Amino acid sequence: MKWLLLMVIMLAAPAQASPGLDALNMTVNPDGSETYTLTIQVLALMTLMSFLPAALLMMTCFARIAIVLVLLRQAMGTMSTPTNQIIIGLSLFLTFFIMAPVFDRAYENAIKPYMDEEMASDVALKGALAPFKQFMLDQVREPDLALFLDLSNTTVTEETLEDVPLKVLVPAFVTSELKTAFQIGFMIFIPFLIIDLVVASVLMSMGMMMLSPLIISLPFKIMLFVLVDGWVLLLGTLASSFYVR
Numbered sequence: 001m002k003w004l005l006l007m008v009i010m011l012a013a014p015a016q017a018s019p020g021l022d023a024l025n026m027t028v029n030p031d032g033s034e035t036y037t038l039t040i041q042v043l044a045l046m047t048l049m050s051f052l053p054a055a056l057l058m059m060t061c062f063a064r065i066a067i068v069l070v071l072l073r074q075a076m077g078t079m080s081t082p083t084n085q086i087i088i089g090l091s092l093f094l095t096f097f098i099m100a101p102v103f104d105r106a107y108e109n110a111i112k113p114y115m116d117e118e119m120a121s122d123v124a125l126k127g128a129l130a131p132f133k134q135f136m137l138d139q140v141r142e143p144d145l146a147l148f149l150d151l152s153n154t155t156v157t158e159e160t161l162e163d164v165p166l167k168v169l170v171p172a173f174v175t176s177e178l179k180t181a182f183q184i185g186f187m188i189f190i191p192f193l194i195i196d197l198v199v200a201s202v203l204m205s206m207g208m209m210m211l212s213p214l215i216i217s218l219p220f221k222i223m224l225f226v227l228v229d230g231w232v233l234l235l236g237t238l239a240s241s242f243y244v245r
Contacts, residue, residue: 058174
C-alpha cells in the first residue's frame with residue numbers, strides 16, 4: 001500500500017509542475033461570433049454523448065418496439081425466451097432501420113457541414129435536432145402534447161408547432177409511445193388468451209384440474225405464431241406503424 005501511494009505521488013509531482021492547457025480560450029471572429037478552443041469543444045461533445053442512451057430511448061421508436069416484444073413474450077408464456085439481449089438487440093437494429101431517414105437528414109443538414117467547418121456548433125446542434133423533433137411531432141398524439149403544453153404554460157399554434165421545446169415534446173412523445181405500445185400489446189394478447197381459455201376449459205371438462213393449462217397451451221401458441229409467420233407480421237406492422245417523412 002505504501003509503495004502504491006509513493007508511485008502516485010511521484011507521478012503526480014511532474015504533472016503539477018508542468019504548465020497545463022488553458023481551460024477556456026475564446027476567440028471573437030470578425031463577424032461577431034465566438035469560437036472556443038478544441039478542448040472545450042471535445043468536452044462539450046463528450047458531455048452530449050453521455051445523453052445518447054437517454055436520447056435513443058426517449059426520442060426514437062425504440063421504446064415502442066421493445067415494449068411490444070416484451071409483451072409478446074409474456075403473452076406466449078415462454079418465460080425468458082427470447083432473452084432480454086435478443087429483444088434489446090432486435091429493437092435496436094429495427095430502430096436504426098426505421099430511423100435511417102431521420103439519421104440521414106441530421107447528418108446531411110448538421111453533422112457534415114459542422115465537420116467541414118461550414119457551420120457553427122450551436123447552429124449544427126439545432127439542425128441535428130430538427131429531424132428528430134419532426135419525427136416526434138409526427139407520432140405524438142394531440143391530447144398528450146396539449147397536456148404537457150398546458151402543464152408548462154407554453155402556447156404554440158399550428159404555424160409555430162415546430163418551435164415546441166424539447167422539455168415539452170419529449171415527455172409528450174414518450175407518453176404517446178407508451179399508449180400505442182400497450183394498445184398493440186393488447187391486440188397481441190387476444191389470440192393467445194383465447195388459446196389459454198380453450199385449453200383450460202378442455203382440461204376442466206376432462207377432470208384434469210391438477211394439470212397446468214400453460215404446459216398444454218404453450219406448444220399450441222408457438223405453433224400458431226409460427227403458422228401465421230408471426231415474426232414477419234409483427235415486425236412489419238411495427239415498422240409500418242411509424243410515419244417517417
